[in-house]
Amino acid sequence: MIGKAKYSKDRGFSMDNQKLAKQLMKKSKTARYERMGKLGSLAMLLLIMVIVIGIIVFVTSKGLTMFFSDHISFKDFLTGTLWNPGTKTPSGHPAVGALPMIVGSFLVTILAALISTPFAIGTAVYMTEISPKRGAKILQPVTELLVGIPSVVYGFIGLSLVVPFVRNTLGGSGFGILSGTFVLFVMILPTIVSMTVDSLKSVPTFYHQASLALGATQWQTIWKVVLRAATPGILTAIVFGMARAFGEALAVQMVIGNASLMPHNLISPASTLTSVLTAGMGNTVMGSLQNDALWSLALVLLLMSLFFSLLVHFIGRRGSFKK
Amino acid sequence: MAEPIISTSNLELYYGKFKALHGINLSFEKNQISALIGPSGCGKSTFLRCLNRMNDLIDGVTITGTVLLNSKNIYSPKTNLVELRKKVGMVFQQPNPFPFSVYDNVTYGLKISGMRDKSQLDQVVEKSLRQAAVWDEVKDNLYDNALSFSGGQQQRICIARVLATSPSVILMDEPTSALDPISSAKIEDTLMDLKKEYTIIIVTHNLQQASRISDKTAFFMQGKVVEYEQTTKMFTNPENKQTEDYVSGRFG
Ligand SMILES: Nc1ncnc2c1ncn2[C@@H]1O[C@H](COP(=O)(O)OP(=O)(O)OP(=O)(O)O)[C@@H](O)[C@H]1O
Numbered sequence A: 001m002i003g004k005a006k007y008s009k010d011r012g013f014s015m016d017n018q019k020l021a022k023q024l025m026k027k028s029k030t031a032r033y034e035r036m037g038k039l040g041s042l043a044m045l046l047l048i049m050v051i052v053i054g055i056i057v058f059v060t061s062k063g064l065t066m067f068f069s070d071h072i073s074f075k076d077f078l079t080g081t082l083w084n085p086g087t088k089t090p091s092g093h094p095a096v097g098a099l100p101m102i103v104g105s106f107l108v109t110i111l112a113a114l115i116s117t118p119f120a121i122g123t124a125v126y127m128t129e130i131s132p133k134r135g136a137k138i139l140q141p142v143t144e145l146l147v148g149i150p151s152v153v154y155g156f157i158g159l160s161l162v163v164p165f166v167r168n169t170l171g172g173s174g175f176g177i178l179s180g181t182f183v184l185f186v187m188i189l190p191t192i193v194s195m196t197v198d199s200l201k202s203v204p205t206f207y208h209q210a211s212l213a214l215g216a217t218q219w220q221t222i223w224k225v226v227l228r229a230a231t232p233g234i235l236t237a238i239v240f241g242m243a244r245a246f247g248e249a250l251a252v253q254m255v256i257g258n259a260s261l262m263p264h265n266l267i268s269p270a271s272t273l274t275s276v277l278t279a280g281m282g283n284t285v286m287g288s289l290q291n292d293a294l295w296s297l298a299l300v301l302l303l304m305s306l307f308f309s310l311l312v313h314f315i316g317r318r319g320s321f322k323k
Numbered sequence B: 001m002a003e004p005i006i007s008t009s010n011l012e013l014y015y016g017k018f019k020a021l022h023g024i025n026l027s028f029e030k031n032q033i034s035a036l037i038g039p040s041g042c043g044k045s046t047f048l049r050c051l052n053r054m055n056d057l058i059d060g061v062t063i064t065g066t067v068l069l070n071s072k073n074i075y076s077p078k079t080n081l082v083e084l085r086k087k088v089g090m091v092f093q094q095p096n097p098f099p100f101s102v103y104d105n106v107t108y109g110l111k112i113s114g115m116r117d118k119s120q121l122d123q124v125v126e127k128s129l130r131q132a133a134v135w136d137e138v139k140d141n142l143y144d145n146a147l148s149f150s151g152g153q154q155q156r157i158c159i160a161r162v163l164a165t166s167p168s169v170i171l172m173d174e175p176t177s178a179l180d181p182i183s184s185a186k187i188e189d190t191l192m193d194l195k196k197e198y199t200i201i202i203v204t205h206n207l208q209q210a211s212r213i214s215d216k217t218a219f220f221m222q223g224k225v226v227e228y229e230q231t232t233k234m235f236t237n238p239e240n241k242q243t244e245d246y247v248s249g250r251f252g
């Protein structure tokens, strides 16, 4: 009682205080929104993770079916050179040899990356270091446009221009690794260029200044400082390009010839993992060996793309430098 | 006065239409430290960059007048920029080592001019790092990324990188403003040692620093040199009222 009376003296003050305390304790609108936003994005993230994990689990289990249910050995799959699931090779092994496709995929990917890299670096250096204004005006939109062209268009161009060209100059049917490489080269070039441009742009200008102030020429500065400092970014760009090349199906399928044979040379018809997949997908029955074999090819593709993303991660971690 | 190593006469500079330097006449003597002081935006950095032609890199800059280095005009068309910048080295405000090893940083200037001999390079690395007073701190980690060292160490690595090309003049634009007092003090000590062999021109906002280390001081204001004097005289008994106001801190 006494206490209450005492408080009532400076009641106004204590009321204000209480109100303030209440306000502080109460969750404000913005705090509530923030919570909702956090929960919302967490939910999205979980959903995506579930989907990704689901895909990985599904492809893995389907991809392993052939080995465990159909009792085919990994060795026959990875080293056999004859692909005709359901039949046997002359030597009596199941004809599920994926080596020609694996070799084909790696060949087109590596060759396309090898050809693209110098072109991409040259273009990117021109766009960022030598003539940034013209680079921004012409080359930037061009590369962006090239990235956006659907792969069937690239394949079609390859089929109508590259294949006849190869046929007329080098002989053969024109279908093969070389035509596939060429189409992929054009397809991955813009990816590598634009990512290389980004990594060159992220090299701080004070590195240029320091280099020039030490008596370096512009060319020495580009070569010895800018490209060197940007190397992790450039490697990442190349790996991205390779991942794209490795996974590209349609355009390659249109020009490579689709013969599941070991490539003898660059102009003999060959195949890649993806081209065999797209060609065979519609023609097999779920649960049959033919279908299971395709899933095993898909598993190889999945593992490769996981490998590529690990590689990107690794390069990024090794190469990050403070600005 | 002895023969100056660098002297400018009637040096004017325009950024587009804006006149940043209004006829600068200054001479710098060999083996001295000269400080450039003045309020922000008065043209100290601009002037410094004229001395190794780093302003050439900025679009729309017009420069008139002459800058004589060992009595040769560096703005004559015959000047070899590469040679000029080896003779007139520059240390920047922010420590800016390349993201390479300490060794590669220090040898950069020599390698681009074609020196390949490993033992010779090794010698220069040690000598330059010793002169810049960081040898003891980096000698066990010469192949570590230069960015893994502290800011003060990085700045001294940058000084070593400049020393490695054996310049005769070293330009420094607020080299300690991004550093803590202890690192700054170390760099000041380093500079006092270096002046036996080099001529140093340093821009600083730290008036105590200017008075501690420099032999002569130039006070800039609005693109003009207000006063250029022996440092002791400048800080105790300046001729000019504006200088007095500035050095005594009675100035905006
Ligand atoms: N690249 C540029 N383009 C146009 N104007 C410039 C450029 N650099 C400097 N200026 C102008 O020239 C004047 C002198 O600049 P400067 O950088 O030389 O001053 P400063 O004395 O070094 O100043 P601070 O002490 O802040 O470094 C300033 O008015 C500035 O705005």
Ligand SMILES: [Mg+2]
Pocket (backbone or CB within 6 Å): B044, B045, B046, B173
């Ligand atoms: Mg400045």
